[in-house]
Amino acid sequence: AQSVTQPDIHITVSEGASLELRCNYSYGATPYLFWYVQSPGQGLQLLLKYFSGDTLVQGIKGFEAEFKRSQSSFNLRKPSVHWSDAAEYFCAVGAWNNNDMRFGAGTRLTVKP
Amino acid sequence: DAGVTQSPTHLIKTRGQHVTLRCSPISGHKSVSWYQQVLGQGPQFIFQYYEKEERGRGNFPDRFSARQFPNYSSELNVNALLLGDSALYLCASSYPGQGAGETQYFGPGTRLLVL
Numbered sequence: 001a002q003s004v005t006q007p008d009i010h011i012t013v014s015e016g017a018s019l020e021l022r023c024n025y026s027y028g029a030t031p032y033l034f035w036y037v038q039s040p041g042q043g044l045q046l047l048l049k050y051f052s053g054d055t056l057v058q059g060i061k062g063f064e065a066e067f068k069r070s071q072s073s074f075n076l077r078k079p080s081v082h083w084s085d086a087a088e089y090f091c092a093v094g095a096w097n098n099n100d101m102r103f104g105a106g107t108r109l110t111v112k113p
Numbered sequence: 114d115a116g117v118t119q120s121p122t123h124l125i126k127t128r129g130q131h132v133t134l135r136c137s138p139i140s141g142h143k144s145v146s147w148y149q150q151v152l153g154q155g156p157q158f159i160f161q162y163y164e165k166e167e168r169g170r171g172n173f174p175d176r177f178s179a180r181q182f183p184n185y186s187s188e189l190n191v192n193a194l195l196l197g198d199s200a201l202y203l204c205a206s207s208y209p210g211q212g213a214g215e216t217q218y219f220g221p222g223t224r225l226l227v228l
Contacts, residue, residue, distance in 0.1 A: 004155075036219075043117070043203055043219035044156070090155050098146060098207060098217050099169035103155030 002027045004091050006104035013081050014112045021076040021107050023091030033074040034092040034101075035065055044090065050074065051096070061085070086111045115139070117206050117220035125226045126194050134189045134223045138206030144168070145187040146217065147179055148203040156203055162187055163209060199227045 005024045013019055025031055032051050036044040048059025055067040065076045074091060088108050094101030118137045126132050138145050144163040148156035158171040162181035176192045185206075191198055201222040207215040 041221070043221045044205075045219070046216055049216070092155075096215070097144070097161075097163075097168070097209060098205075098215055099161050100158050100171060101146075101217075102158070103148075105153075105155050 002031075002093055002100075002102050004093050004102050004104035006089075006091055006107050008107045009105070010108045010110065012110040012112060015083050016080050019076075019078045019081045019085070019109070021089050021091075021109070023074045023076065023104060024072050025074060025091070025093045026072065027093050029095075031074075031093050032096055033065075033067060034094070035059065035063070035074075035076050036090045036092060036103075037061075038088045038090065038106075040087075047076070047089075081109075081111055083111045083113065085109060117204055117218050119202075119204050119220040119223050121223060122221070123224045123226075125228065127228050128194055128196060130194050130227075131190065131192050132194060132225060134191075134202050134204075134225070136187045136189070136204030136206075136220060138185050138187070138204075139208075139218055142206035142208045142218070143185055144207045144209050144215065145181055145185065146205045146207075147187070147189045148205065149173075149198075150201040150203055150222070151197075152200070159189070194227045196227050199225060201225075 003026045034049045035047040091104045146161040147159040150156040160179045161169040165181045181187045203222045205217040205219045
């Protein structure tokens with residue numbers, strides 16, 4: 001069965017510091033992996049997605065993620081965090097057509113001034 | 114262009130009642146998915162519709178049903194509401210046929226409170 005684990009419930013970083021959010025997945029076939037961000041009271045916005053090819057994926061807002069098949073991981077990174085990055089981040093795995101997409105429980109990011 | 118819209122934004126119901134939530138996809142998008150997001154958790158997949166046909170269903174009871182109309186808008190219906198149905202219900206639309214990976218665009222959600 002497919003599933004996603006985000007080990008960190010809450011992370012606090014200082015503005016300007018680097019960020020890494022962890023994501024581990026379980027999927028029987030070729031995984032389609034996604035990172036979404038959700039601000040309070042808002043819907044989800046896609047940051048980036050991975051299907052095949054280069055294992056380092058670039059997304060919007062300066063985010064990137066690296067797919068590591070041997071570790072079943074798809075960690076999200078940003079070299080320098082901005083106060084506006086404070087939000088909830090969700091990792092997800094699913095089929096190519098988003099059918100039965102599975103989300104992790106999310107990681108809440110707090111940015112200290 | 115307008116994004117995905119959902120109505121109503123907030124809703125309060127009592128146990129046993131029925132509720133209908135509505136979603137209008139982005140113009141040109143033919144696929145609509147519904148998700149339930151309980152407070153403190155990630156979204157859970159409920160349904161996906163494409164061209165008015167159900168293409169996928171998550172692990173939800175038969176009290177949950179949905180349909181898609183010829184204009185690709187969609188309704189999610191929940192019967193015999195339980196307290197545990199209180200959640201944010203998200204709708205997402207996408208345009209199939211782009212190839213590997215359909216980007217889903219999410220609406221702001223409908224927050225349902227069951228008392």
